[in-house]
Amino acid sequence: MSVNEEIVSDLVANKIEFVTSVPCKQLAGVIDTIEACPEIFHIPSNKEDEGMGLCAGAFMGGKRPAIIMQNTAIGVTINTLATLIQFYRMPLPMLISYRGELGEPVACQVEMAVHTKALLAQFNIPTYHFHHQDDVNELDAILKHTFMCNKPVAILTDASFWKEC
Amino acid sequence: MIRSEILRDIAPLLCDHLVVCNIGLPSQELHMIDDQPTNFYMLGTMGLSSSIGLGLALAQDKKVIAIDGDGSVLTNFGTLSTIANNCADNFILLIIDNGSYGSTGDQPTYAGKKTSLTAVALACGCENVIECQAEETGAVLKSALEGDKMTIIVSKCKSGNIKVPVIIMDPVVIRDRFMTAVKA
């Protein structure tokens, strides 16, 4: 199984049926796999805070949601995380492309990378960092944890992780 | 007619359906006029009423009415293209367009100037877009509820606010009560 298939099969096994995404190069494969997955309804968002609104609605409608986005979106969604997802205590797995780490060709990406973990820590968001291919083995437990505690949870996937895959 | 008068007018239509209500005065007014477990009040997060409503409509079969404002739609313009491209025939977006940011003191919005939200919704690909005057909102909403077609209603009204208390209900209580009503 490819890592993209592994990720999507963990989503399906955890009954995640509603996924929104704002694309990133690193996440292109997983987004394609989700789009092709009959168990998951995939709805692209124009902006990540809009996506979190869709996820909040889907969750209240009885479907487990997830969002796929780039770490730059932490900047976009801070208010939504605090006043919607956390304030109403909603679960939200966030599969995040962690741009700006080793191997990054675009200098500007580093500017948000240096703030990513600090912002997530400031917001008390449980954060997991996939750096090696084997780290994906924790995804199933992370998803279970997310829906146990009703919190947004960040899964940062960096370039080294995707390179090994 | 101002927004609170429209809400008073349509409250008997809203009470049988799932309602996602916009942040600030719209939620406070609806809460005061006719609090229902089928109402989801937004206490924060300007702009996401239509997104929450669409997500909810796509996830289950009951009819969903998202009450939004012109200022809030302007802050989340992308929503109209997401709505157009992910049709949910159990979804009605009611934009109460008073041409101002009501909750912050009635500063004018661009929707009250050159920008037509109706035209934007159409340009985004929304197929059933109805612009009406405030007084017609009840009748338009009623026929939208009777038809099983996703509908965007842009209700043009005057700006102005009434005195209304803030909502002190805990957000988790609002959400839990609402989810119980969704499942009922």
Ligand SMILES: [Mg+2]
């Ligand atoms: Mg307004």
